[in-house]
Amino acid sequence: MVYVQRDEKGRLLRVEREPFESMTQCLSSSDPEVQSWFASRSLHDYLMSLQYSDLELVRVIEDLVQVLVGKGVMAFTDLPEPARHKLQLRAHVRSQVGDLDGRVPEDGRLPY
Template sequence: MVYIKRDEQGRVIAAALEPDGEGWTQAKSDEPDVAVFARALTSGDAGLADTDLSLVRVLEDVIDLLVERSVIRFTDLPAAAQEKLNVRRGARASRRLNLLDDDNGLL
């Protein structure tokens, strides 16, 4: 359950999973004010998330380059990192193969 706190004008100024002191009320799941408040909090993160996605690709390329030049070994990376990189490599390879599929008239 989510609890909200409102200002004198009735606008949502805080949200929490547990009430912390006085002035908190239980929010209804379909309350539009809560959705507006949540969007306002996360709107600044959208640009950061976009750069995170492109940074992931850059990091993959840097890791591949370091391994290729024998600066590091792939097995030096933690097992979880190796697994994630292998999954991404497989997904990227699959996308490349789909782009080259002559049966669908694609390049």
């Protein structure tokens, strides 16, 4: 059994396993609409996880390039021009923003 909230057009807005104040209906967890809801939520969660890991990986690549250039393993000019431009732009933006530790929420979401 799950507890749901529907909008004025009958679309699911919220599905929970425990009752909640604004719930409008109870459904079987095997209901096709409920199954579809959970499947789409799972896909959304996976996609958000991938997006977050992509952002983390960008920083890893930036650090890797910096280490390889710093150790003389490669020259910055060995990279294609578009890659150099992107790395330089990100470095510039980071230098303008400064250290954001403590000013960005743990979940990484900015308030705007």
